[in-house]
Amino acid sequence: MTDIASPVVDEKPCFGANPEIFKLGLGRQHTLCHEIGQGSRCRNESDCRCEGLDLHFWRKMCKNCGCRMDEHDVVLPNEFDHAQIVIGRLLVARDHFEKVMPKPGMLRRSEDEDIERRSREKPTAVYNFKMNGGVKGNDKENVQYAWAPLPDKDLVSRYMKCLPEEERPVMGSIGEQNRKSRLQYQLPLYDCNVEDARFVEQKDVKTLQSFVENVKNNVIGVGKVVEIGKNQENGDSFEKSMTNAMRGLKIGETECKDCCKKMENGDIGVECSHHSNIQDTYHPNCFRCETCKQLLVDNIYFFYKNKYYCGRHYADQLYPRCAGCDELIFANEYTFAEEKSWHFDHFACYKCDFKLGGSRYMTRDENPFCLECYLKYYAKTCGSCQQKIGPDEKRLNYNETHWHAEEKCFHCVQCSQNLIGKKFMFKNHKLLCSSQCKAAYNSANPNNQV
Ligand SMILES: [Zn+2]
Ligand SMILES: [Zn+2]
Ligand SMILES: [Zn+2]
Ligand SMILES: [Zn+2]
Ligand SMILES: [Zn+2]
Ligand SMILES: [Zn+2]
Ligand SMILES: [Zn+2]
Ligand SMILES: [Zn+2]
Incomplete structure (x- = not known):
C-alpha cells in the first residue's frame, strides 16, 4: 500500500451569521385553519412517498413529502375556483381600472369611448364549460373545460387547439391539473387580500392595501380571445393602425408581440390593450409570463413597465417574498x-x-x-472517536471517512504521532505513519492485523 498525503484541513467556517438577524422582533403568533387540501395526493409520486398533503403551519409546504402545496392535487370545495376568487377580488373594480389616465402625449379617449370600452371588456370567462354538441362538424368534442375564455363554443374550440394538449383545461385531464397548479403558483391569494396575508404586521397593512388597490386600478387585466381581423370595421381599427404604425406593419397586419410572427386573419389571438391606445396581440400559446414563461393562467395578466407578468412575478418586482411562507x-x-x-x-x-x-x-x-x-441529521461522524464533527470543528476527510482535525483523533495507532499535514496510511479503519509502525502494530495485534 502506498503512502498518501494528508488531506487538507478544512478550516473555513461553515456559515456566517447575518448581521441583520440580530435585530429581531418577535411577531405575533398565528392560529391557522388550513384544512383545505389536507390529504391531497402529491403529484410528484415517482420521486416522493407522500401519504397525503399535511400542510406545515406556516410554510406552504407538505410536511410529509416536502413538496409545495401546489404540487399536490388540491381539490377545493366545490364553490371555489381559485381564479374566480382572484377575478372577484381584483377585477370588481373594473370600472375604475378602465379609467386609467392616458400617458402624456397619448390621445385621450372621449368619455363615450370609455363607456363603450368598459361595456366590451368585462371578464368573459366561463367555468365548467360543456362543449357537447355545440361545434358544427365536430361532434366528437364532448369535453368539458374547467375554464374557457368566453362562452362561444366555436372560438373556444379553436382557441384550445392553439394550446399544447397538457395546457388545455379539460376536466379530469392533466391539463386541468396543470391549470390548478398554475393558478396557485401565479396568483397567490395572500398577495391580493389583506385577510389572507397572515404575516403582514399591523403597521404594514396599509402598504398591502395600497398595493392591492394599485393592482386593481392599474395592473391586472384579462387578455381577450379574438379572431384576428374580425373586428376591423369597428372601434378596434384606430388602435390597430396606431399599433401597426409603431411596429412598421401595414394596415390590416398583425404580429405576435412575443414571437414576432405574422398572424393571419382568421387566426385566434389574445389581445390586450392595457396601456392606453396600444394594442398587443399574442398567439394563445405565446401569452406567457415574462419571468417564469408559464402560460398566463386563464389569460390573467399583470402589466408592468410595458411587459406582462403573472401575479407572483409582478409582485416580486416590488416587494421581497419570504422564502419561508x-x-x-x-x-x-x-x-x-x-x-x-x-x-x-x-x-x-x-x-x-x-x-x-x-x-x-x-x-x-x-x-x-x-x-x-x-448535527442530528447531517453531521459526519469522526472515524476515530465516533463523535459527531460539529460545524465549528476543524475536520478532514479521506475518501468516505471523516475525522476531527486534531491530534487526539488523527494520529498513528501505533506510535501516536500527530498525522495532520503528514503522510499517512489508512487501512482497515486504522491510521498509521509508516510501514515500520504497520509491522509493529501487526505483530502486537496478531488477531486484528491491518
Ligand atoms: Zn406531500
Ligand atoms: Zn411530494
Ligand atoms: Zn407568437
Ligand atoms: Zn411568472
Ligand atoms: Zn414568512
Ligand atoms: Zn432544528
Ligand atoms: Zn474525533
Ligand atoms: Zn507511527
Missing part, C-alpha cells in the same frame, strides 16, 4: 440570508422551526438548519 414582505426590516428574504420569524430551522435569528445555523439543500438538527 411565500408571502410578500412589507416590513422595512426583515432577514436577508442565503440570498433570500425572510420574515424575521420565518428564518427558522427547516426541521424543528427553531427561529434562527441571532443564532448560528447551517445550510443544506438551500434550507437553513439549527446546529442541533444539523
Whole structure:
C-alpha cells in the first residue's frame, strides 16, 4: 500500500451569521385553519412517498413529502375556483381600472369611448364549460373545460387547439391539473387580500392595501380571445393602425408581440390593450409570463413597465417574498440570508422551526438548519472517536471517512504521532505513519492485523 498525503484541513467556517438577524422582533403568533387540501395526493409520486398533503403551519409546504402545496392535487370545495376568487377580488373594480389616465402625449379617449370600452371588456370567462354538441362538424368534442375564455363554443374550440394538449383545461385531464397548479403558483391569494396575508404586521397593512388597490386600478387585466381581423370595421381599427404604425406593419397586419410572427386573419389571438391606445396581440400559446414563461393562467395578466407578468412575478418586482411562507414582505426590516428574504420569524430551522435569528445555523439543500438538527441529521461522524464533527470543528476527510482535525483523533495507532499535514496510511479503519509502525502494530495485534 502506498503512502498518501494528508488531506487538507478544512478550516473555513461553515456559515456566517447575518448581521441583520440580530435585530429581531418577535411577531405575533398565528392560529391557522388550513384544512383545505389536507390529504391531497402529491403529484410528484415517482420521486416522493407522500401519504397525503399535511400542510406545515406556516410554510406552504407538505410536511410529509416536502413538496409545495401546489404540487399536490388540491381539490377545493366545490364553490371555489381559485381564479374566480382572484377575478372577484381584483377585477370588481373594473370600472375604475378602465379609467386609467392616458400617458402624456397619448390621445385621450372621449368619455363615450370609455363607456363603450368598459361595456366590451368585462371578464368573459366561463367555468365548467360543456362543449357537447355545440361545434358544427365536430361532434366528437364532448369535453368539458374547467375554464374557457368566453362562452362561444366555436372560438373556444379553436382557441384550445392553439394550446399544447397538457395546457388545455379539460376536466379530469392533466391539463386541468396543470391549470390548478398554475393558478396557485401565479396568483397567490395572500398577495391580493389583506385577510389572507397572515404575516403582514399591523403597521404594514396599509402598504398591502395600497398595493392591492394599485393592482386593481392599474395592473391586472384579462387578455381577450379574438379572431384576428374580425373586428376591423369597428372601434378596434384606430388602435390597430396606431399599433401597426409603431411596429412598421401595414394596415390590416398583425404580429405576435412575443414571437414576432405574422398572424393571419382568421387566426385566434389574445389581445390586450392595457396601456392606453396600444394594442398587443399574442398567439394563445405565446401569452406567457415574462419571468417564469408559464402560460398566463386563464389569460390573467399583470402589466408592468410595458411587459406582462403573472401575479407572483409582478409582485416580486416590488416587494421581497419570504422564502419561508411565500408571502410578500412589507416590513422595512426583515432577514436577508442565503440570498433570500425572510420574515424575521420565518428564518427558522427547516426541521424543528427553531427561529434562527441571532443564532448560528447551517445550510443544506438551500434550507437553513439549527446546529442541533444539523448535527442530528447531517453531521459526519469522526472515524476515530465516533463523535459527531460539529460545524465549528476543524475536520478532514479521506475518501468516505471523516475525522476531527486534531491530534487526539488523527494520529498513528501505533506510535501516536500527530498525522495532520503528514503522510499517512489508512487501512482497515486504522491510521498509521509508516510501514515500520504497520509491522509493529501487526505483530502486537496478531488477531486484528491491518
Ligand atoms: Zn406531500
Ligand atoms: Zn411530494
Ligand atoms: Zn407568437
Ligand atoms: Zn411568472
Ligand atoms: Zn414568512
Ligand atoms: Zn432544528
Ligand atoms: Zn474525533
Ligand atoms: Zn507511527
